[in-house]
Amino acid sequence: MDSHKNIKTISIPVLGMTCAGCAVSVESIISAQHGVTQASVNYATQKVNVTYDEDSTKPENFQKAVQSVGYDLILDTEKGDELQEEVQADAYQSLKKRTIISGILALPVVVIGMVFMDMPYANYIMMVFTAPIVFYFGKNFFINAYKQARYSKANMDTLVALSTGIAFLFSLFNTFYPKFWHLRGLHPHVYYEAAAVVIVFIMLGKLLEERAKSNTSSAIKKLIGLQPKTVLLTTEHGEREISIGDVSRGDQILVRSGEKIAVDGKVYEGSSYVDESMITGEPVAVLKEQGDKVFAGTINQKGSFKFIAEQVGSETMLAQIIKLVQQAQGSKAPVQKLVDKIAGIFVPIVMLIAVITLGIWLLFGGENAFSQGLLAMVTVLVIACPCALGLATPTAIMVGIGRGAENGILIKDADALESGYKVNAIVLDKTGTITEGKPQVTELIWEEGLAIDLQxxxxxxLAMEQNSEHPLAAAIVSELKKQTNKAAAVTNFQSLTGKGVTAVYDTQSYWAGSHKLLSGQSISSELGEYAKSLQARAATVIYFFNETQVLAVAAIADKVKTT
Structure with a gap:
């Protein structure tokens, strides 16, 4: 019996994670489920990759398990990412509003606590302003900490809840029972401003964190944006526009000039040049004729054609590229695995250090030992927030892999990215990588002693190249327009596929194209040698000639970028 035949790996959006410790908790909970082979949570993407046996368990069981600890999973495979974005957008706006209001309430508390601490009823005023910050706008810290504690777990919320809760309760006791300390010869200090400011700054940090996480998905959105939303379906009743989601295999689709190709397929009627640079990196458009394959996300240049859809939806090459980028962004580098291990034990160790700090103050602090010890304990709990620890590496991976994808560089996974520092040689085989991606005429040499005026x-x-659909024709047109703005009135223009173009002017035939068109035409030894030298420099050589001789040679090349 093959125990691996029903093994499946899926990526599920996670809701409710607020720190690296949360990611470790979700990962450990799902990993502990029966039938799960492996679970890996990426805090930056807010997703978990789960490998499990379909015969032993199902995603609904993972959802119930994480819901019991205060998190949730989005199991909608079709709109999971969209739903996650909506929830995150709503959460961001809510957090932004709470942060702003908390900041406004905290301002008078800080001013009174630092400057006007001796004013009448100062403690009561600070208490009134601090209470809503801690227990209303900051209630999620306490709720999440409680849910974690129920399962003997702790995360960043635990640290924040303990530090601010203890600071507020200690201040509350000193506000209503100051005599307790006066009878012992001590001043009853309050730390309302500490509790308020800690909540505000932690919320501000989370706000910036959420923005950073949302920005990291921009590369995926740009890739998805390469695909059009609608297509022109060709049927026996004519043409009609349909949504890309309604396209099926075997559908006949019309692509007009300048449009993006929606799905993968094969051309069955017409021809055109297609820009495939998003797949191949080549800036020069490729001729597509009957029987040639076309790919989603590529751009039709001139002309129109019809093709039969062969791969749609998640089967297209563009969809596979997007999937690879998502998997790469969600992968963990070896250093991140170490970070996750540290984050898993970080919070309990910090709590232990905080208690030890208070104990040392109580034993050796002397006067005001408890007050100073309490403040030191709160400080340890607050400054030890592990967010940066858990967010820095996955965010860097997401941004790095995402930026690479935007520029046509697909990075396999985080392991490959991390080992990149060992690279000592780079081999580039595509134009558009170190070149500008815009072919230009570098040289245009005319034969001497021509029969009629050079102009x-x-x-x-110019007239012939303006009528040509070949992508290199634009470079020649651009160069010739620098020398003349007028195009001759040519007739009988024809495009010779794979060779060039021909036309008639004043009863004489002219040709422009590659060496394939040359069939015994006279070319001077000087122009011939020059053409050979241009080809030796990897330039594309275009010949312009009439029935008797070669008139000019043009060299087209993609210039190396200046930076």
Whole structure:
């Protein structure tokens, strides 16, 4: 019996995670479920990759397990990412509002606590302003800490709840029972401003963190944006526009000039040049004729054609690229696995250190030992927040892999990215990587002693290239327009596939194209040698000639970027 035949790996959006400790908790809870082979949580993407046996368990069991600890999973496979974005957007706006209001309430508390601490009823005023900050706007810290405690777990919320809760309760006792300390010759200090400011700054940090996490998904959104929303479906009753989600295999689709191709397929009618740079990195458009394959996300240049859909939805090459980027962004580098281990024991160790700190103050602090010890304990709990520990590495991985994807560089996973520092040689085999990706005419050499005015030949050459659909024609047009603005009135224009173009002017035939068009035409030894030298420098050589001789040679190349 093959025990691995029903093994499946899925990526599930997670809701409710607020720190690296939360990610460790979710990961350990799901990993402990029966039938789960492996679970890996990425805090930056807010997703968990689960490998499990479909015969032994199902995603609904994972959801129930994490819900019991205060988290949740989105199991909608079709709209999971959209739902997660909506929830995160709502949470961000709510957090932003709570942070702003908390900041406004905390301002007078800080001013009174630092400057006007001796004013009448100062403690009562600070208490009134601090209470809503701690127990209303900051209630999620206490709720999450309680849920964690029920399962003998702790995270960053535990640290915040303990530090601010103890500071507020200690201050509350000193506000209503100051005599307790006066009878012992001590001044009853309050720390309302500490509790208020800690909550505000932690919320501000979370706000910035949420913004950083939302920005890291921009690369995926840009890749998804390469796909059009609608397509023109061709049927026996004519053409009609349908949503890309309604396209099925075998559908006949029309692509017009300038449109993006929606799905993968095969051309069955028409021809055109297609920009496939998002897949191949090549800036020069590729000719597509009957029988050629086309891919989703690529851009049709000139002309129109019809193709039969072969791969749709998640089967297209673009969808596979997006999936690879998502998997790479969600993967963990070896250093992140170490960070997760540290984060898992970080909070309990910090709590222990905080208690030890209070104990040392009580034993050796002398006067005001309890007050100073309490403040020191709160300080330890607050400054030891492990958010940066858990967020820095996955965010760096997401941004790095995402930026690479935007620039056509697909990084396999976090392991590959981390080991990149060992690279000592880079081999580049595609134009557009170190070049500008815009072919230009680098040299245009005319034959000497031409029969008619050179300006006339320029106008004929310009007219022919303006009618051409070849992507390199634009480079020649751009160069010739620097020398003449007028195009000759040519007739009988024809495009010779794979070779070039031909036209007639004043009863004489002219050609422009590659060496394949040259069939015995006379070319001077000087121009011939020059053409060979251009080809030796990896330039594309275009010949312009008439029935008797080669008139000009143009060199087209993609210039190396200046930076």
């Amino acid at each position: 006339v030949y320029r106008q004929i050459f």
